[in-house]
Amino acid sequence: MNWLAGTLGSSIGKKLMMALTGLGFCGFLAGHLAGNLTIYWGKNAFNSYAEHLHSLGPLITLAELGLLFFALIHILTGTTLFYQNLKARPFRYSVNKNAGGRTIGSRTMPYTGFILLSFIVLHLINFHFVDKTGTTIYQIVHGAFANPGYVAIYVFAMIVAAIHISHGFWSVFQTLGANHVKYMPFIKGVSIVFSLIVALGFGFLPVYLAYMV
Amino acid sequence: MTKTINLTLKIWRQKGPEAKGKLETYKANDIPTDMSFLEMIDVVNEKLTLEGKEPVAFDHDCREGICGMCGTVVNGRPHGSEKGTTLCQLHMRHFSDNDTIVIEPWRSRAFPIIKDLVVDRSALDKIIQAGGFISVNTGNAQDANAIPIPQETAELAMDAAACIGCGACVAACPNASAMLFLSAKVSQLALLPQGKPEAARRAVSMVREMDRLGFGNCSNETECEAECPKEISITNIARLNREFYKAGFFSSEK
Ligand code: HEM
Ligand code: FES
Numbered sequence: 001m002n003w004l005a006g007t008l009g010s011s012i013g014k015k016l017m018m019a020l021t022g023l024g025f026c027g028f029l030a031g032h033l034a035g036n037l038t039i040y041w042g043k044n045a046f047n048s049y050a051e052h053l054h055s056l057g058p059l060i061t062l063a064e065l066g067l068l069f070f071a072l073i074h075i076l077t078g079t080t081l082f083y084q085n086l087k088a089r090p091f092r093y094s095v096n097k098n099a100g101g102r103t104i105g106s107r108t109m110p111y112t113g114f115i116l117l118s119f120i121v122l123h124l125i126n127f128h129f130v131d132k133t134g135t136t137i138y139q140i141v142h143g144a145f146a147n148p149g150y151v152a153i154y155v156f157a158m159i160v161a162a163i164h165i166s167h168g169f170w171s172v173f174q175t176l177g178a179n180h181v182k183y184m185p186f187i188k189g190v191s192i193v194f195s196l197i198v199a200l201g202f203g204f205l206p207v208y209l210a211y212m213v
Numbered sequence: 214m215t216k217t218i219n220l221t222l223k224i225w226r227q228k229g230p231e232a233k234g235k236l237e238t239y240k241a242n243d244i245p246t247d248m249s250f251l252e253m254i255d256v257v258n259e260k261l262t263l264e265g266k267e268p269v270a271f272d273h274d275c276r277e278g279i280c281g282m283c284g285t286v287v288n289g290r291p292h293g294s295e296k297g298t299t300l301c302q303l304h305m306r307h308f309s310d311n312d313t314i315v316i317e318p319w320r321s322r323a324f325p326i327i328k329d330l331v332v333d334r335s336a337l338d339k340i341i342q343a344g345g346f347i348s349v350n351t352g353n354a355q356d357a358n359a360i361p362i363p364q365e366t367a368e369l370a371m372d373a374a375a376c377i378g379c380g381a382c383v384a385a386c387p388n389a390s391a392m393l394f395l396s397a398k399v400s401q402l403a404l405l406p407q408g409k410p411e412a413a414r415r416a417v418s419m420v421r422e423m424d425r426l427g428f429g430n431c432s433n434e435t436e437c438e439a440e441c442p443k444e445i446s447i448t449n450i451a452r453l454n455r456e457f458y459k460a461g462f463f464s465s466e467k
């Protein structure tokens with residue numbers, strides 16, 4: 001297994017792990033969003049979606065463990081990269097200017113990442129590790145967003161997620177070696193569209209639940 | 214009549230590798246705009262020498278944009294703000310009268326400062342020594358037409374081979390990564406039949422050497438490609454990644 005550790009532990013190997021886990025999260029977000037949109041069909045639709053999901057039983061546990069495994073890799077590798085990259089330039093420039101390569105997304109990756117991590121912890125406390133006896137998931141969610149503070153936090157977190165993904169999505173393809181003159185402009189376009197879908201799709205739900213139903 | 218301009222320069226001065234450096238201010242008056250940036254520093258240095266002061270140390274050689282020796286960060290931009298231009302080919306007509314110009318050395322843990330604006334870039338040579346070559350038996354060169362290479366492939370290899378190893382990509386990268394340099398050196402050989410036999414060993418040992426030397430990791434910021442005086446594309450980095458995965462996962466290379 002020496003070769004595997006050597007390959008994955010290299011700078012490119014660490015990027016590969018970030019890319020594969022990050023792409024996994026993008027897929028998860030797409031699925032999660034599709035499920036959450038049932039809220040617009042009313043509380044019964046949303047509750048029955050949740051029930052169907054949980055009736056999958058062991059499959060759901062498996063998916064959760066998979067996500068947790070991906071999260072551990074993404075967070076530990078991301079943190080390692082962040083510190084190594086800081087260390088690679090111990091003495092900073094006194095004038096910093098960009099040539100137009102960096103974007104808000106690319107320059108903030110570690111920071112948006114850490115904000116997302118804190119959000120994910122809060123999100124799990126809010127809706128996963130709660131007592132669900134004698135209530136429905138709709139009631140829990142609706143109750144939470146009665147608090148304008150939560151609405152603000154959730155909307156903010158979704159904007160942060162969109163910024164993270166705006167760089168992350170196309171970056172995955174570059175990291176995997178899939179940079180082709182014919183497809184790269186399209187992949188960069190999808191990157192922007194997907195981050196907008198995440199920001200608007202997830203971000204509007206708390207507002208809708210708090211003020212429109 | 215040649216137009217002349219007056220400039221205020223803030224130049225990084227540092228006596229030696231261990232010394233503490235700082236930005237010092239100099240006047241450069243009556244600089245003809247036809248001069249190159251390096252000639253402008255020459256003028257400043259002549260004046261300093263006549264005054265009995267230590268001239269500013271900076272690297273240069275060909276002064277025609279092909280050797281890769283020159284390079285400093287000018288107002289936050291490696292080789293200055295002109296696209297696809299080395300510092301020696303940057304002309305003073307791109308500056309205005311009374312401009313203040315801040316001149317700093319490449320900054321990276323892997324490039325220790327030797328003096329003033331001169332940094333030690335032998336780390337890039339070490340990366341090449343780790344595998345940036347092909348092994349051939351000496352003897353008669355074989356007939357050039359014996360190995361057919363499509364024109365398009367030859368062009369891609371040539372584009373990668375345009376890298377002059379100046380280190381601007383490292384200086385420009387927010388993470389001080391040498392991936393653009395390494396990707397050009399791996400690509401120019403990986404694209405051609407002569408480079409194929411050693412491709413796996415080359416990719417693995419060059420990446421390993423780069424990591425060992427203390428460069429940062431690529432995070433696809435793409436600043437390198439924007440600053441490269443030879444406009445090397447990050448599609449080379451994608452190719453390097455592919456070469457590395459092939460070598461790491463599908464070859465017998467350890
Ligand atoms: C739903 C949550 C998340 C999604 C969808 C996501 C997605 C992504 C994607 C697609 C990438 C690009 C990988 C590449 O460049 O090849 C990435 C990179 C990154 N992520 Fe995340 N991520 C999430 C959460 C986090 C968290 C919680 C952290 C906290 C440590 C984090 C830190 C980073 C960092 C530092 C990078 C940049 C790595 C580099 O390019 O050097 N991410 N993320
Ligand atoms: S001095 Fe040779 S490239 Fe500038």
